Amino acid sequence: EAGVVQSPRYKIIEKKQPVAFWCNPISGHNTLYWYRQNLGQGPELLIRYENEEAVDDSQLPKDRFSAERLKGVDSTLKIQPAELGDSAVYLCASSLVVGSSPDTQYFGPGTRLTVL
Amino acid sequence: DQQVKQNSPSLSVQEGRISILNCDYTNSMFDYFLWYKKYPAEGPTFLISISSIKDKNEDGRFTVFLNKSAKHLSLHIVPSQPGDSAVYFCAAMRSQGAQKLVFGQGTRLTINP
Numbered sequence: 001e002a003g004v005v006q007s008p009r010y011k012i013i014e015k016k017q018p019v020a021f022w023c024n025p026i027s028g029h030n031t032l033y034w035y036r037q038n039l040g041q042g043p044e045l046l047i048r049y050e051n052e053e054a055v056d057d058s059q060l061p062k063d064r065f066s067a068e069r070l071k072g073v074d075s076t077l078k079i080q081p082a083e084l085g086d087s088a089v090y091l092c093a094s095s096l097v098v099g100s101s102p103d104t105q106y107f108g109p110g111t112r113l114t115v116l
Numbered sequence: 117d118q119q120v121k122q123n124s125p126s127l128s129v130q131e132g133r134i135s136i137l138n139c140d141y142t143n144s145m146f147d148y149f150l151w152y153k154k155y156p157a158e159g160p161t162f163l164i165s166i167s168s169i170k171d172k173n174e175d176g177r178f179t180v181f182l183n184k185s186a187k188h189l190s191l192h193i194v195p196s197q198p199g200d201s202a203v204y205f206c207a208a209m210r211s212q213g214a215q216k217l218v219f220g221q222g223t224r225l226t227i228n229p
Contacts, residue, residue, distance in 0.1 A: 004159070042205050042219025043160065056216060091159055102148040102211035107159030
């Protein structure tokens with residue numbers, strides 16, 4: 001079974017430039033997450049999708065960050081414009097949520113963003 | 117406010133001995149806990165989980181213990197192997213509702229031959 005796929009793996013941009021990350025979740029998983037992991041910290045949730053619907057985007061900085069999940073499968077996360085503090089690893093995860101059972105989230109390899 | 121804390125940034129253990137990684141949480145609403153393992157340049161990999169209705173869950177060399185009254189959980193790895201060298205993250209969630217995972221800062225485990 002293929003895991004969560006993310007691209008690109010690495011991205012270096014100058015501040016004020018736009019950047020986009022792409023995620024393909026595990027086949028059949030209905031829930032998709034974007035996390036940001038700063039150096040020396042654990043991942044922090046940015047947004048959670050159930051199918052096409054963003055059900056929790058409370059931690060997404062909406063002035064510069066946007067996300068979409070077309071047809072409830074692939075997802076993109078965009079930053080425009082990027083700031084120096086956005087340098088981090090952006091992780092995508094997916095899970096199969098059934099009823100109220102707690103889900104196990106499976107992570108992709110992440111995209112390491114460096115903003116100069 | 118750090119709701120999940122891993123107070124040891126690093127741990128070094130001899131191969132074959134027991135590794136014990138600790139995690140504390142503050143939110144009493146958390147009722148499901150997970151451990152993830154992360155190698156460099158890879159995403160976190162699910163290792164083991166435990167529901168608050170249990171106090172122990174075992175999977176091969178890995179055992180997670182939960183002490184609800186102390187709001188503390190630990191991961192035991194025995195015997196430790198060189199391939200266990202990685203960063204280990206503790207995570208917690210409320211199983212009802214948003215199922216938002218809250219992660220600790222991670223502990224870097226090094227297994228010495």
